[in-house]
Amino acid sequence: MPLTRARVAVAAAFFGQALVLLSLTTRLPEFQDKWHLSDVTLSLVLLMMILLAGAGSVVAEALAKRRDSALLLRAGLLLVALAVPLISTAPSTPVFVAGVGLYGVGLGIVDASTNMQAVALEHRYGRPILPSFHGAWTLGGVVGAALTLLTADLPLPATAVLAVVPLVAAFGAFLPRDHGPTELAAQVAVPWRPIILVGIAMVLFYMVDTAVQTWGPLFLDHTFSTPERYVSLSALGYLLASGVVRIAGDSLVRRYGAVLVLRAGALLGAAALALVVFSTSWPMAVAGFSLLGAGVAVVAPLSFSAAAQIAGGEGFDPAVRQARVDAVIARFNQFNYVGALLGSVLTGLIGADSLRIGFAVPMILVLGIIPLAPAFVPRVVASVRG
Numbered sequence: 001m002p003l004t005r006a007r008v009a010v011a012a013a014f015f016g017q018a019l020v021l022l023s024l025t026t027r028l029p030e031f032q033d034k035w036h037l038s039d040v041t042l043s044l045v046l047l048m049m050i051l052l053a054g055a056g057s058v059v060a061e062a063l064a065k066r067r068d069s070a071l072l073l074r075a076g077l078l079l080v081a082l083a084v085p086l087i088s089t090a091p092s093t094p095v096f097v098a099g100v101g102l103y104g105v106g107l108g109i110v111d112a113s114t115n116m117q118a119v120a121l122e123h124r125y126g127r128p129i130l131p132s133f134h135g136a137w138t139l140g141g142v143v144g145a146a147l148t149l150l151t152a153d154l155p156l157p158a159t160a161v162l163a164v165v166p167l168v169a170a171f172g173a174f175l176p177r178d179h180g181p182t183e184l185a186a187q188v189a190v191p192w193r194p195i196i197l198v199g200i201a202m203v204l205f206y207m208v209d210t211a212v213q214t215w216g217p218l219f220l221d222h223t224f225s226t227p228e229r230y231v232s233l234s235a236l237g238y239l240l241a242s243g244v245v246r247i248a249g250d251s252l253v254r255r256y257g258a259v260l261v262l263r264a265g266a267l268l269g270a271a272a273l274a275l276v277v278f279s280t281s282w283p284m285a286v287a288g289f290s291l292l293g294a295g296v297a298v299v300a301p302l303s304f305s306a307a308a309q310i311a312g313g314e315g316f317d318p319a320v321r322q323a324r325v326d327a328v329i330a331r332f333n334q335f336n337y338v339g340a341l342l343g344s345v346l347t348g349l350i351g352a353d354s355l356r357i358g359f360a361v362p363m364i365l366v367l368g369i370i371p372l373a374p375a376f377v378p379r380v381v382a383s384v385r386g
Contacts, residue, residue: 003121010172013077014134014136016169017137019143023145024159031156049100054337072116074171077106081170084163106166112329115304116325116330197375198306200372202300202336203338204299204372208273209300212293215344215359217231218355246301259376276292277363304332307329308329343362
């Protein structure tokens, strides 16, 4: 199968995942009002979703040793397609919560398997292409946030139509894996310790990323007299700036090196969050969220690329190498959900009285990327084991 078709299919999966996620999170103020949820209650619902997403990623890790990541990705996308109408058209709070839970499981499987597919394609291409896949995710997020902006007058049940996006993406021409002998593909030694530092940096990124996507619209809604149709601009500005930097990410890293790019981005991210925390108007807060997107844009793609490089090692049979990488990427994806817990749950709980205080947490912690940046240039040897 031509690699181009697989690359387009995986990019479409990234795009669809983000479009659905941002379409739902930018409507959180509406869901909160419809079901009369306090910020604390909403935080607990989001906690449930993130824990179930983590469980979905664990399932993906377990199955990746013997099952094709293409099959896992299709299953995850179908779960998302099933969950969206449940969330959007729920007749009661328990059905809404059940829909969010189902979405969480699908989210975890898709997060893990899209990145499995992406790193496998990067290996086939023999050059960095992870930023372009994460750029597709960003583009999907931009479209999702823009849809919320353009359809703000439509009732919530209308968002059920979004299920079509992951449903169509599920039938893409994903990259199959040559498993080789079953016993070889099952012999997956995960090199856990060497990727912990990269994983911690990814925790810090997803803490920031999830805080913006989850609480950014609510920050504009609660802190200022922001017109309801404009609350999605927090996520839209963040994603637009992130997309621009991700498009330029490959050339930036080649020219200045990953370490300098990551450190400069962390400083810009902290300054941008300070602008949000001390903002005096909603346009000022939107400007802060936008600068933040530019600062932290390349952390995630560089994290997955570094983890895959460490996991792959040298001198392995292709089937064993891919089994190792798939398992590592699925487990590495757990750092995503640790960051999401900090970003969505901790920000909401600490910011229960004022989201300014909630956003002060990632403002400080994002600086932790600075000392962790050298871990993104790993020294890979064939003997690496967890």
